[in-house]
Amino acid sequence: MSSTPLGTTASTATSVDGGASASSGLVFTKGHGTGNDFVLLNDPEGELTFDAAALADRRFGIGGDGVIRAIRSERLDEGRALLADDASATWFMDYRNADGSIAEMCGNGIRVFGEYLVTEGLAEIAVGETVSIGTRSGVRRLRREVDGWAVDLGVFRVEAGEPTVSAGGLHVDRPGLGIDVGNPHVVVVLAEESELEALDLHRAPQVSPIPPHGANVEFVVPAEPLVQDGTGRIRMRVHERGSGETLSCGTGAAAAALAVRHFAGDTIDRWLVDVPGGTVGVRVGADGDATRVELSGPAELVYTGSFTRA
Ligand SMILES: N[C@@H](CCC[C@H](N)C(=O)O)C(=O)O
Numbered sequence: 001m002s003s004t005p006l007g008t009t010a011s012t013a014t015s016v017d018g019g020a021s022a023s024s025g026l027v028f029t030k031g032h033g034t035g036n037d038f039v040l041l042n043d044p045e046g047e048l049t050f051d052a053a054a055l056a057d058r059r060f061g062i063g064g065d066g067v068i069r070a071i072r073s074e075r076l077d078e079g080r081a082l083l084a085d086d087a088s089a090t091w092f093m094d095y096r097n098a099d100g101s102i103a104e105m106c107g108n109g110i111r112v113f114g115e116y117l118v119t120e121g122l123a124e125i126a127v128g129e130t131v132s133i134g135t136r137s138g139v140r141r142l143r144r145e146v147d148g149w150a151v152d153l154g155v156f157r158v159e160a161g162e163p164t165v166s167a168g169g170l171h172v173d174r175p176g177l178g179i180d181v182g183n184p185h186v187v188v189v190l191a192e193e194s195e196l197e198a199l200d201l202h203r204a205p206q207v208s209p210i211p212p213h214g215a216n217v218e219f220v221v222p223a224e225p226l227v228q229d230g231t232g233r234i235r236m237r238v239h240e241r242g243s244g245e246t247l248s249c250g251t252g253a254a255a256a257a258l259a260v261r262h263f264a265g266d267t268i269d270r271w272l273v274d275v276p277g278g279t280v281g282v283r284v285g286a287d288g289d290a291t292r293v294e295l296s297g298p299a300e301l302v303y304t305g306s307f308t309r310a
Pocket residue numbers: 036066097102103104105106107108109183184216240241242243248249250251252
């Protein structure tokens with residue numbers, strides 16, 4: 001086996017779906033959730049090696065905010081560990097950011113992953129049905145809905161402390177709120193739409209103190225009025241750890257809604273989050289002494305192709 005610069009392997013044909021061959025290249029599907037776009041790979045047995053950063057490159061590769069491999073949980077150490085708790089989590093969402101770094105969770109990605117499992121014939125999931133998916137932040141329950149998917153992101157954590165955030169276009173540093181929804185976020189609430197629009201997120205915002213594992217940084221503006229028909233509404237832009245500014249971040253939308261909910265007194269449980277690529281829903285609900293958060297929204301597969309090896 002040898003690795004090419006573009007990361008597909010093989011001295012002989014590497015079959016990713018039974019249909020690919022060395023000459024036809026690496027078969028992939030492109031999908032997105034509210035414009036947060038992913039390269040999806042079908043690799044049930046974990047036979048494929050790939051260079052996620054090369055695949056995600058928008059000029060020299062396919063292009064995407066992340067790369068998601070569908071692999072059986074039993075084929076990865078992280079997946080096998082989860083099967084002990086939930087034997088039904090047979091599929092693992094192996095997620096990488098555009099720079100190739102591994103992230104624990106992706107809220108838009110897991111909805112697209114559900115759509116991919118169904119379309120590729122890897123799982124049968126009827127509308128209304130819920131399945132368990134393995135991720136690096138644990139098993140996540142994913143429900144198919146008529147017009148998209150909803151994922152239980154689990155119990156979240158509001159971090160202690162008030163980090164300071166600086167970003168291009170912000171004249172003064174702002175306080176942030178750390179929220180962990182399976183992956184780390186820092187949310188900054190802005191007062192004006194004009195501040196959100198003026199942000200330059202080409203460069204990563206600086207968070208101080210630097211979070212131990214980095215952070216996705218969300219900037220939000222509450223709607224006026226904040227609550228409409230019982231639902232809170234906010235606008236958000238995001239700079240993602242490992243991917244830069246994206247059109248949407250599902251876990252980021254959940255963190256943003258949770259931060260504004262926190263500042264508003266923890267009473268508003270339904271949220272709509274407008275991102276540059278569309279709108280996602282966030283719901284908060286009690287689970288015994290804990291509080292859980294659910295994310296819902298669309299997922300679309302847009303094309304399938306073959307990445308020809310150099
Ligand atoms: N876009 C994703 C989050 C992807 C991972 C993130 N960049 C990280 O490093 O934590 C989402 O929709 O949640």
